Amino acid sequence: MSKILEVKDLCVSFYTHAGEVQAVRGVSFDLKKGETLAIVGESGSGKSVTSKALMGLIPNPPGKIKKGEILFGGKDLTKLTDKEMQNIRGKEISMIFQDPMTSLNPTMTIGYQIMEGLIKHQKMNKADARKIALDLLNLVGIPNAEVRLKEYPHQFSGGMRQRVVIAMALACNPKLLIADEPTTALDVTIQAQILELMKDIQKKTDSAIIFITHDLGVVANVADKVAVMYAGRVVEIGTVDDIFYNPKHPYTWGLLASMPSLENEEDELIAIPGTPPDLLHPPKGDAFAPRNPNALKIDFEMEPPMFKVSDTHYAATWLLHEDAPKVEPPEVVKKRISRMKEGVVNVK
16 A cells, blocks of 8 residues: 655754754654554653644744655655645645644634635535535534534534534545544543544545554554654554554553553553653753663663564664663563453553
């Protein structure tokens, strides 16, 4: 299957009074049609900045794409003007933001906000755009769609507003949908409904999805492959099974160890010690080394390359070097992996 998106060595910085914040530092990944990539990591790891770079939404100043390529449909998006990006944004690449209330205009009806993109990008008349808007509200599960088309955002619950935002994102049949923590502000029941809705819509539209989250439990339910980000870099990438059943980077071990399980009250939750580095002054070597109990001397001196684990699985850790000592994941992680393999801990 051909690649719909290729990101190569993407670097994004923000220039502040304190200096240059290197928010994204050499990120690379690709995505195929109908595939879902989850990007995970702690706050400040560069997930949202990466997604905004794909949309051409890095404010300049203070932000700037320093180098790298974003190849989409044969075009390098980093070379396009803002006007050229406006023709792609919403039409070919759409984004679902974290807080639906900030994505919706409180002074406009829901129907008009969905129709707006159709009128602009698809050159539809109002009658045709209204019909499509009605179909979209039905698709995302809004009851009484005919009536609710005329209502305003404040008349909808949080979960319903998020469904409306998804309808807006889908209006022009985008080839790529970017979902930036779309379920963070929702309760668990609504979160499950929204995730199920997105999977269902993907089956119907065959669009590619980039799903950004800090919640590994969400990842297992939506993704085909996973990119783990730390300090502006992708430190491990692979299929869902690669990341959950055969993780290789100590940071991924830490994320798995801190993932809560409802199935067993005895499961221990272990926080990752320390805090992420200051990207005003990125550390020499492996950025995770100060928080890694298994760090080697070389971790503090040289940044590790991406080592190949399999054709689908790569990780940037010196522990994968042929001369490195053999280090096993912590017992709590091995226990968690074993329970996931047995189906005792439900991750899918």
